[in-house]
Amino acid sequence: MSWRPTYRSSKFRNVYGKAASREQCFDGITITKNVHDNHFCAVNPKFLAIVTECAGGGSFLVLPIHKAGRIDPHHPKVCGHQGSVLDIKWNPFIDNIIASCSEDCSVRVWEIPEGGLRRNLSEAVLELYGHSRRVGLIEWHPTCSGLLFSAGYDFKILLWNLEVGAAVRMLDCHSDVVLCMSFNMDGSLLATSCKDKHLRIIEPRSGKVLQEADCKSHRVNRVVFLGNMKRLVTTGVSRWNTRQVALWDQEDLSVPIVEEEIDGLSGLLFPFYDADTHMLYLAGKGDGNIRYYEVSTEKPYLQYLMEFRSPTPQKGLGVMPKHGLDVASCEVFRFYKLVTLRGFVEPVSMIVPRRSETYQEDLYPMTASTEPALTAEEWLSGTDREPVLMSLKAGYRRPGQVAFKAPVKERRSGPGNGLDLLDMVPPKTENELLHMFFRQQDEIKRLREDLVQRDVTIQLMELQLNNLRNNSS
Template identity: 50%
Template sequence: MDELNVMSFRRGVVRQSKFRHVFAQAWKTEHCLDDVRVTRVTWEAPLCAPNPKFIAVIVEAGGGGAFLVLPLNKSGRVDQNTPTVCGHAAPVLDVQWCPHDDNVIASASEDCTVKVWQIPDEGLKAPMTEAVVTLEGHSKRVGILAWHPTALNILLTAGCDNLVCVWDVGTGELVYQLSDAHPDLIYSVCWNREGSVVCTTCKDKALRIIDPRRGTVLKVKEKAHDGTRPMRAVFLSDGKILTTGFSRMSERQLALWDTNDLTEPMAVQEMDTSNGVLLPFYDPDTSMVYLCGKGDCTIRYFEVTDESPYVHFISLYSSKEPQRGAGFLCKRGVDVNKCEIARFYKLHERKVEPISMTVPRKSDLFQGDLYPDTAGSEPSLLAEDWIAGQDAPPILISLSGGYVAPPSKQRDTLRGRPKLPPQSDDSGPAATATPVVKETEVETTAPARVAQETEAVPDRAKEDDQLNEILTEVKALKAVVQAQGQRIDMLERQLARIEDGDV
């Protein structure tokens, strides 16, 4: 027995983790957002989405659906006359920021549409009613949005019509539709890290792994959780899947699955008998999972490792007031100077409260072990590349010194923005979704731009001519790439029909 105790003690010592002492703390009242009329819809969604620039919160709106978009550093009372994004004809159910452009956000609504909006850098000065792209393909309300993690402009939507749709928002085209994969209401959808497959949970209690480009269900686990309440699932960076659900006795559960063998879960943890659906938020950089349930007063957090029992409970944050939703900030937005590894935005009835997760450190130096390189905003693929069958991992960036993009970098990101039509009063060809490369974009990204300002006029004119030549070549290459992409897309569709026996 003593030997067993020693072995157990040693195992505990071996599993040292730098996240054992993660400290969760709510921000002071003066740093919260007050008088925010958070929506009362009963849809099981976060209802809030922050990114390094803005925070979006779905709010109550008469006669339609609306959501607030505020600067991330905004605090204090939110005036009732603050402009909103209000172009939907029915309540908004979900909002998600594009991972490759911090100014682009998608919204899903009960009016059966999905809209994509371009938010100005300075935020909203007037109500925004005209979306840049409206996606129409669902016959019932749409409640799930999931941007592709590495491919530009690819957006997945799922609705109460049991359909999963994949769109190219640059053209507004529906590129894939899965109509037979789910016999009942879809609860959640999540891409894997490379964006090659998705995992879904459904009202029929099944966990599915789906290849959306082929329209095929690769694997199914019936009754991943026995309870009748909604399940959620997220892909981990190593390909495993973590699910939350309910047992037959209505106990809330957390389970880890090996996608190579879905027969039995690798680990199961039972927590309590609350009715709130647990929303999982996963951080691939730290392998930590945060569980936040609507109506709960707590946020639990776990670390997922390769050693048994695989899912290790760390601690929980507890407060007096229950949350109506919560937004999870991507790693590019956290404060590395304060060793902040995660940040939530907790929704109260009329308040948004930031909650920071930090790892206490005495040193003021950058803590590289807490901040491995993380996914940046640069896409790995274009939409047509992914449609043609390519996959790629995220392009990683360092957070050393904090994520503060210099002006030149901010201009460079213009090249990575979605190929959305420019906002214009014209209703003619200018409103198409054809990508356009502006001279100003090429000029501002030229390495010698600063030197040009100090050179003589003849030299500047000469370099402008060279830039014009480069611009012409770029346009020609873009036209060739577009044509090839369309041809590849057509061949892919033909191949899929042949494989399905339709031809």
């Protein structure tokens, strides 16, 4: 038996993370100091929302996504809550609608004007009351724009029909605080993790628990459905307080399919899954690292790819929806990272190192669109539908402007040979070194293609010359 490790062939094996320059960050933001384990950040192709520190109530900023730079300390805020804001989420189908929940026991839905706020917004479109204690989590239904789920410290999950402005279902199957909620692709199943150390899969219309696991050896914090793979991923802590990731079969939660220890750090691990690329990202709260894996239905199930490292610790991360990515630069994922100590939000792009002269069909399959698949009434009556799909090809622009341009470095003086192998400034991090390597690989490939093209041109000219000689003779 060979001792050599085996590597799966994958187009995502060399994906690397690229942090934005300081000019492309959102600076001067008083990010909330609340210790609640949420992201405090939400993003879509129009706006970036960040929960801020505020005396005497709760507020959050809403900034146009393309207006980066230093933010005026008196910039208008959304400030209607009487308690600290604990979670915010953009409607996946309407870019101007955002929901928030708070320690004041309410859930509120806001409409942001086109172009952003010009004055403080204190009147919500809807104010929803039904929880007896503070509300820590909210989640939009993935295929229906009019349904919103909220989880409170009263151990209950409420389903709000925004078309009638009232709670239409109550899921009362938890014995402690709900830590995380995640829907499958069509919204027919809801997975929850709870402080009572149980992982549950629930039928969200009736509140019936379909599967349940008592996770004593793997204390689950976060859970996420893996698209249509009928699998779940959880992050948590082992008996020895090491951070773990586990993969589960949604039909049988008796034992995880695979369980892997990550490290001994104490911060929470936030999981993010991209159903289009089958990539799983694990970002640590309190550290600056983002590990990423490729998920498959065969062993080893979780194939480690690489790690983005940064010296700036993250409090939370917002994720840009797929239709907001820069497809011309082969960007497959983008985080917006909250850095509390410096008070700024830093975009981090995950990029496939590929020269994109044309639209890359294999990197961007049909993805969930901004059109809901069904109405709230249809879903409540028992209908399930897969998301309406769209192509990202319309977002491709040929002279592709990359999402974040790297600063131009000085080259060594002297005669060049068409390939700059040495920069005046050496790479400072592993990510910069990888980026330099892939850039040089692309340059070598381009030069080879040029040589082949020149050979073809020379051969054609020789043939034409021979024809001329034969005709003259």
